[in-house]
Amino acid sequence: MPELPEVETVCTDLRDSAIIGSLIVAVDVLWERTIGMMDADTFRKRLVGRKFLTVSRRGKFLVLGIDDGSTLLIHLRMSGSLVLMDNPDTPDDHDRVIIRFDALSLRFHDPRKFGRMILTDEPGHFLGRLGPEPLSEDLDAVAFHHMLLTRRGRVKALLLDQHFIAGIGNIYADESLFIARLHPCRIACTLSAVESARLLSAIRQVLSAGIAHRGTSLGDGESNFKSDGSMGSHGNSLSVFGRTGRQCPRCSSPIERTIVAQRSTHFCPHCQPLQP
DNA sequence: AGTGGCCCCTGGCGGC
């Protein structure tokens, strides 16, 4: 499940790749609904003959700057990935869009079809509504505490709200709350300055670790998931996510699973008490 | 402002 670290990894890989400055010679749209806000023909015609000049990330969006001033936004959602392949290439059932250059192709691979590519002249319309970047120095503990103080929702729901803070998904939210020793159902405005500083620090810790491991340190491969939401026994650094019923790495209590904001939520009832 | 419901999709699972 791509969250901020996975998108950051794709971003840095693309930035160093040959797609930057290469002429787009063809675009194959294999699943029309992957293209948002535009029909596939328009999408194709506007991209062919153009070049990508820049790649950046905002929240979970990849932001590709094009030489005509427009922007391609890519959101991987649940199952999307971007694959660079040398030509000639091998087609795949789950490729939804293929952007072809002279010597290589960029494939949007997305089994679940939730991912989106949006070609727009006004990226700010989509990106401007996002909350702050958790790793940005502009966000300090005081500002974060202030953000929490005005909100009466449960803290886990807020972490998943991209308008509140950008880039955190279900896995990193659970892991951050565990490290910060905060119950997912704590009401945001009840967090003390110390608790909110702990939370911001925990968020940065798990996101930085994710980036350092190229997005694979958490949820290391979906093949590790079992039907009950637990993880396989292969080593990884998840403390609570997908570990329902297994021992808390800190106190050995059984990890509990509940639903918060329609999302499965994993926590240690002993280390993360609702009442501080 | 906050929450819950629904939808999009498919692989992978449990149950039979």
Add this chain to the structure above:
DNA sequence: TGCCGCCAGGGGCCAC
């Protein structure tokens, strides 16, 4: 062994 039905999961949208 196979088929059916269910579910997870990010995020947009809508109703309350």
